[in-house]
Amino acid sequence: MQIRFIRTLLFTLCFTLLFGLVVLSMSAASFAQVGVFITIAPPPLPIYQQPYCPGEGYLWTPGYWAYDYDFGDYYWVPGTWVMAPEIGFLWTPAYWGWGGGRFIFYEGYWGQRVGFYGGINYGYGYSGEGYEGGRWEHDRFFYNRSVNNVNITEIHNVYNTTIINNTTVNRVSYNGGNGGINRGPRKEEKAAARERHIAPVAIQAQHAREARSNPEQRASVNLGKPAVAATPRPGDFKDRAVVPAKAAGAPYTPPANRGGNQPRPENRSENNNVPRPPVHPRDLAPPVRPNAPNTGSPKLDHKYQQQQEKVFTRQDQGRQKLQQKQEQEHQRLTQQNAGEARKQQVEQRHQQQTQQLQQKHEQQQEHLQQKQQPTNRERPKPPQ
Numbered sequence: 001m002q003i004r005f006i007r008t009l010l011f012t013l014c015f016t017l018l019f020g021l022v023v024l025s026m027s028a029a030s031f032a033q034v035g036v037f038i039t040i041a042p043p044p045l046p047i048y049q050q051p052y053c054p055g056e057g058y059l060w061t062p063g064y065w066a067y068d069y070d071f072g073d074y075y076w077v078p079g080t081w082v083m084a085p086e087i088g089f090l091w092t093p094a095y096w097g098w099g100g101g102r103f104i105f106y107e108g109y110w111g112q113r114v115g116f117y118g119g120i121n122y123g124y125g126y127s128g129e130g131y132e133g134g135r136w137e138h139d140r141f142f143y144n145r146s147v148n149n150v151n152i153t154e155i156h157n158v159y160n161t162t163i164i165n166n167t168t169v170n171r172v173s174y175n176g177g178n179g180g181i182n183r184g185p186r187k188e189e190k191a192a193a194r195e196r197h198i199a200p201v202a203i204q205a206q207h208a209r210e211a212r213s214n215p216e217q218r219a220s221v222n223l224g225k226p227a228v229a230a231t232p233r234p235g236d237f238k239d240r241a242v243v244p245a246k247a248a249g250a251p252y253t254p255p256a257n258r259g260g261n262q263p264r265p266e267n268r269s270e271n272n273n274v275p276r277p278p279v280h281p282r283d284l285a286p287p288v289r290p291n292a293p294n295t296g297s298p299k300l301d302h303k304y305q306q307q308q309e310k311v312f313t314r315q316d317q318g319r320q321k322l323q324q325k326q327e328q329e330h331q332r333l334t335q336q337n338a339g340e341a342r343k344q345q346v347e348q349r350h351q352q353q354t355q356q357l358q359q360k361h362e363q364q365q366e367h368l369q370q371k372q373q374p375t376n377r378e379r380p381k382p383p384q
Contacts, residue, residue, distance in 0.1 A: 024255055040074075040210050041178075043249070044224060045171040047171070048063070048245045049230070050079065050124050052241070053148060053150045055155070056140070058083055059081065059122050060125065062126055062259075068218070073218045074218070077217075079122075080233060080236075085201050085348070088136050089112060091108045093108045093120070094107050095108075095120050097120030098176035103174060106118070111196065116186075119175055124148060125163070129186070133148050134148065147163055196359050197359070205236065208233050210237050222245075224248030224250070225247060228243070228244065277356060279351045281320075281323040281354055311365070315361050318361075319357070322357055330346075335345060
């Protein structure tokens with residue numbers, strides 16, 4: 001066990017040194033999973049109208065540029081209305097940021113507060129800071145009609161609040177670097193990033209795959225003006241209500257060397273854009289034990305080491321228990337010959353359970369590290 005611990009620690013240190021600059025750029029949005037690393041800037045955001053909200057409980061998720069390594073090209077993932085995975089949850093959009101000499105993709109997520117999304121002005125309530133397109137009141141979501149396209153004959157939980165935009169309105173789609181949005185995360189946005197989150201749900205991943213498979217969504221084809229800029233529901237690319245872009249956000253010419261020498265990521269999800277979110281406990285990376293504090297007191301160090309082993313044993317048991325429970329549910333689905341819709345619902349719940357477990361373990365580690373800071377009473381006195 002000791003040899004494996006040392007090997008894991010050495011690997012972690014080497015990885016941290018190799019990607020030091022990237023890690024620094026990630027600190028602004030610690031929860032957002034880093035996706036691809038590209039040297040070519042994403043195109044400006046296209047100009048488009050928001051389709052009608054299809055029903056109560058749907059929240060607007062803005063469109064964004066993703067990257068496809070197979071074609072060496074950006075492609076537009078249309079904005080769409082998505083059912084919130086939990087009551088009270090809001091959407092923090094994905095964004096591109098500059099760090100370590102490359103553009104880095106940060107995945108969007110669901111949470112009880114909207115976190116940092118690069119200061120990008122996506123419109124429709126996402127002005128670059130927070131969200132003013134609606135709010136939860138108990139178990140119902142109320143829509144701000146001043147920024148949302150809502151049919152009030154079908155949806156009655158609405159209100160009107162004029163949004164005063166104090167930021168420069170432009171179509172820039174990335175944060176930092178040459179020409180990017182010059183804004184960092186605020187204190188409350190950092191706090192939101194540390195709270196419990198849910199990664200994009202299965203229907204959102206499917207929506208992104210649909211966009212990737214459509215050649216007309218590629219920037220080299222549409223020149224920044226995608227044929228499908230927004231959809232009423234995820235994946236409805238052929239619905240009559242789909243919205244084409246009115247215009248490109250700015251003139252866009254694909255780089256002559258697009259796709260050349262771009263570092264290809266490993267272990268990515270099917271849309272080749274972001275890391276595959278953990279669905280089951282077996283998908284989680286193995287935990288890395290931190291060094292026990294060197295307090296100068298062997299007795300105290302031994303006490304801390306025992307505390308760490310106890311926490312890690314309990315966490316390992318928790319992983320195994322959840323994995324076993326989810327495998328049993330898979331077996332029941334097979335026995336019941338369940339349909340794809342039912343399987344998708346179960347996988348979505350498994351993903352939420354796994355991420356909640358992961359966040360719980362991270363919080364336990366943080367608490368343990370804080371607890372193991374020796375007090376002045378415990379510190380050994382220096383020699384006289």
